[in-house]
Each structure stands twice: as C-alpha cells, then as structure tokens.
Amino acid sequence: MGKERIIIVGAGPAGCAAAVQCARLGVKPLLLDSSGKAGGLVANAFLVENYPGLEKPLTGEVLAGRLAEHLARFDVEITAQTVSRVEPDPGGWIVRTAGDGFRARCVILATGTVPRSLSIPGERDLVSRVLFYEVRDLLAAMPSPKKIIVVGGGESSFDSSLRAANAGASVSILVRSDRVRVRGRLREMVTGHPEISVELNTRLIALKKVDGGVAATVISADCESLRLADALLAAVGRKSTASLIVSSPDPLSLTHAPGLFICGDARSDGLGQVGIAVGDGLAAAALAVQRAIPEKVK
Ligand SMILES: Cc1cc2nc3c(=O)[nH]c(=O)nc-3n(C[C@H](O)[C@H](O)[C@H](O)COP(=O)(O)OP(=O)(O)OC[C@H]3O[C@@H](n4cnc5c(N)ncnc54)[C@H](O)[C@@H]3O)c2cc1C
Known part of the structure; x- marks a missing residue:
C-alpha cells in the first residue's frame, strides 16, 4: 500500500472543488468516487439558478459535465472505488476499499448524503424496480414515465417533480404535513405547472408493485385510498454519510x-447547496495542502 499525500473521497461539487484546488496548489490528489463520475447529487437538478457566475441557469447534468471538464483541465482523474472506512494510521490515515485500500497523509471526505427511508414495510424489495430516491435513477430506468408519485414537501421533491414533468409525466406530490417547505421561484414553478399537483395532509402508509407499476396506499382526511403510478420517488430528506465512514464524526466540523x-453535504448533514459544498x-x-507539504519558513 503506497502512501498518497491527499486522498479525496467523493467527486460531487465539494470533492471536485477540493481536487481542482489541490492540483492548483501543486499537490495532485487521488480522487475516489464509487460512481466513477463527477457531479454527485447535483446531476439530479432540474435547473441550477443560484450558483454564482453562471451565464444562465444550467441543468444539473450540464453542471456535472462542467465539473468533469474542470477536473480534466487540471489533469485529475477519478478512480472508481467505494470507500468503506477511513481509519487513523501513524502519520495519516488508511482509506479502506474493496481492494488493498490506500494510505494518505490527509483525507478530504466529500461523500455527501444517503436518502432517508420511507419507513414502510417491504421498502427495500421495491428499490430500483418501482421505488427510487433520485430522479435521474428513475428516468434512467423508465425514460418516458406517464404517472409518477413523489413523496416529500421539500426542495428536492419539488425540483425532481419538475424534472419528471419535463420528461412527460404527470406528477402527484404527497406531503404529510399541512404545508410545504419550499419558497419563491421553485414553489411558483411547481404550483403553476399544469402537470403537477400537490396534496397536503396526505400520508403514504403502504406500497406494492403491481402490473405496470406501483400501488400506493395513502391516508388523507381520515380516508384510505389507493393511488396507481408507474413509479414512486421518495424525497423525504437525506443524512450525512460521514458516520458510515469515520468514527463519531462531528457533522458541523470541517476539521474532523x-x-x-x-x-459539503456530508458536513452539513442534509441536503445543502452547491455553493456551500464548493466553498467547503x-x-x-x-x-x-498546508498539512501535506508545510511551507518552509526562511
Ligand atoms: C433534485 C436536487 C436538486 C438540487 N438543486 C440544487 C440547486 O438548484 N442549487 C444548489 O445549490 N443545490 C442543489 N441541490 C443540492 C446539491 O446537489 C448538493 O448540495 C451538492 O451536490 C452537495 O455536494 P457534495 O459534493 O457535498 O455531495 P454529493 O453531490 O452528494 O457528492 C457525493 C459524491 O460522493 C460519492 N460517494 C458517496 N459515498 C462514497 C463512498 N463510500 N466511496 C466513494 N464515493 C462515495 C458519490 O458517488 C457522489 O459522487 C439539489 C439536490 C437535489 C437532490
């Protein structure tokens, strides 16, 4: 096991920004990502409008492509590896993977988040068949859906609904509480969309695969009913991956x-923003870089 100076785990916006900056400061990092691709979660976004300096709003897929080009400009490649643990090692860290793993003086963990589950019986068996947690996975599995149910009242749910509607689907957003957690333009775009409806006080209690799609049992105004759709997208929040990889992480601390x-999102312990991830x-x-090659003071 050779020793790297800096290993970056995760090639989403946080990991890509870190990789470009390390290379620019003279230390080429080893960049690992389980998908082997740049972009991370932002590749799901319908339109990114809030990242400063963009000439015009970009789709998440296009922004992910820009991140890949930026890495290539600095000659940083992505190694397709999944990291299971990062453990202390004399003078640095051991990064465990399915293979031999790696040693490094410094590790930047930019592994983002995992989705929160719906907590309904049999959920696991339905994943990637009729139940998805990312809209790009849903559209990769069924490029032209007719009817989609989206569960969740936050930005990810609303943004994903726009993308599904843009792909030709009619979308029902189910929100458990009596209000949504989305403001401004995103909310206006969704509430004004002819193919998207938002149902408040509507709780999903069961889900099963049926011929041609999924049957969702919901409770609304004390009445139980069945909804049929091609697929269901769960967007009920996300949580940091850090505790899966390092021992007792302090989620709000950059220097663990x-x-x-x-x-990035692994630090903020939930869905954040591209700009925050890049800054981190x-x-x-x-x-x-300062730690890996301390500057000589003459
Ligand atoms: C639908 C949607 C729309 C959004 N729209 C916007 C928007 O308009 N504006 C905005 O600012 N933000 C938006 N966001 C939020 C934004 O995508 C995230 O805040 C941002 O991607 C976080 O970047 P990150 O690099 O911290 O993590 P991520 O983007 O989640 O990247 C993490 C990377 O780590 C890799 N990884 C994970 N675990 C491992 C492991 N064990 N080993 C190796 N690799 C691993 C993953 O494959 C992934 O590539 C949106 C998010 C969603 C879901």
Whole structure:
C-alpha cells in the first residue's frame, strides 16, 4: 500500500472543488468516487439558478459535465472505488476499499448524503424496480414515465417533480404535513405547472408493485385510498454519510481530526447547496495542502 499525500473521497461539487484546488496548489490528489463520475447529487437538478457566475441557469447534468471538464483541465482523474472506512494510521490515515485500500497523509471526505427511508414495510424489495430516491435513477430506468408519485414537501421533491414533468409525466406530490417547505421561484414553478399537483395532509402508509407499476396506499382526511403510478420517488430528506465512514464524526466540523476534513453535504448533514459544498471543498483543500507539504519558513 503506497502512501498518497491527499486522498479525496467523493467527486460531487465539494470533492471536485477540493481536487481542482489541490492540483492548483501543486499537490495532485487521488480522487475516489464509487460512481466513477463527477457531479454527485447535483446531476439530479432540474435547473441550477443560484450558483454564482453562471451565464444562465444550467441543468444539473450540464453542471456535472462542467465539473468533469474542470477536473480534466487540471489533469485529475477519478478512480472508481467505494470507500468503506477511513481509519487513523501513524502519520495519516488508511482509506479502506474493496481492494488493498490506500494510505494518505490527509483525507478530504466529500461523500455527501444517503436518502432517508420511507419507513414502510417491504421498502427495500421495491428499490430500483418501482421505488427510487433520485430522479435521474428513475428516468434512467423508465425514460418516458406517464404517472409518477413523489413523496416529500421539500426542495428536492419539488425540483425532481419538475424534472419528471419535463420528461412527460404527470406528477402527484404527497406531503404529510399541512404545508410545504419550499419558497419563491421553485414553489411558483411547481404550483403553476399544469402537470403537477400537490396534496397536503396526505400520508403514504403502504406500497406494492403491481402490473405496470406501483400501488400506493395513502391516508388523507381520515380516508384510505389507493393511488396507481408507474413509479414512486421518495424525497423525504437525506443524512450525512460521514458516520458510515469515520468514527463519531462531528457533522458541523470541517476539521474532523488532524489531516481529516469533512466537507459539503456530508458536513452539513442534509441536503445543502452547491455553493456551500464548493466553498467547503476549497477550504479543506487549502488546509490539507498546508498539512501535506508545510511551507518552509526562511
Ligand atoms: C433534485 C436536487 C436538486 C438540487 N438543486 C440544487 C440547486 O438548484 N442549487 C444548489 O445549490 N443545490 C442543489 N441541490 C443540492 C446539491 O446537489 C448538493 O448540495 C451538492 O451536490 C452537495 O455536494 P457534495 O459534493 O457535498 O455531495 P454529493 O453531490 O452528494 O457528492 C457525493 C459524491 O460522493 C460519492 N460517494 C458517496 N459515498 C462514497 C463512498 N463510500 N466511496 C466513494 N464515493 C462515495 C458519490 O458517488 C457522489 O459522487 C439539489 C439536490 C437535489 C437532490
């Protein structure tokens, strides 16, 4: 097992920003991502309008492509590896993977989040067949859906609904509470869309695969009813991956331990923003490079 100076785990916006900054500061990092691709979660976005400096709003897929081009410009490749643990090692860290793993002086953990589950019976058996947690996975499995149910009252649910509607689906958003957690333009775009409906006080209690799609049992105004659709997208929140990879992470701390940095959505412990992830990645890279090659003071 050779020793790297800096390993970055995750090639979403945080990991890509960190990788470009490390390379720019003179330390080419080893960049690992389980998907082997750049972009991370933002590749799901219908339109990214809030990242500063964009000439015009970009789809998440296009922004992911831009991140890949940026890495290539700095000659940083992505190694397709899934990291299971990051453990302390004398003078640095061990990064465990399915293979031999790696040693590094510094590790930047930018592994983002995992989806929260719906907590309904049999959920696991339906995943990737009729139940999805990311709209791009749903559209990859069924490119022209006719009817989609989306569960969740937050930004991810609303944004994904626009993307599904744009692909030709009619979309029902089910929200458990009496209000949605979305403001401004995104809310207006959804509520004004002819193919999207939002149902408040509507709780999903069961889900099963049926011929041609999915049957969802819901309770609304004390009445139980059955909804049929091609597929269901669960967008009920996300949580940090950090605790799956390092011991007792402090989710709000960028500097987790000497030489180990947690950034982006993995640090904020939920769905954040591209700009925050990028800022974290830059800050982590500056600290990691300083640690990996301390500047000589004459
Ligand atoms: C539908 C949707 C729309 C959105 N729209 C916007 C928007 O308009 N504007 C905005 O600012 N933000 C938006 N966001 C939020 C934005 O996508 C995230 O805040 C951002 O992607 C977080 O970046 P990150 O690099 O921290 O994590 P992620 O983007 O989640 O990237 C994590 C990366 O780590 C990899 N990884 C995970 N675990 C491992 C492991 N064990 N080993 C190796 N690799 C691993 C993953 O494959 C992934 O590539 C949206 C999110 C969604 C879901």
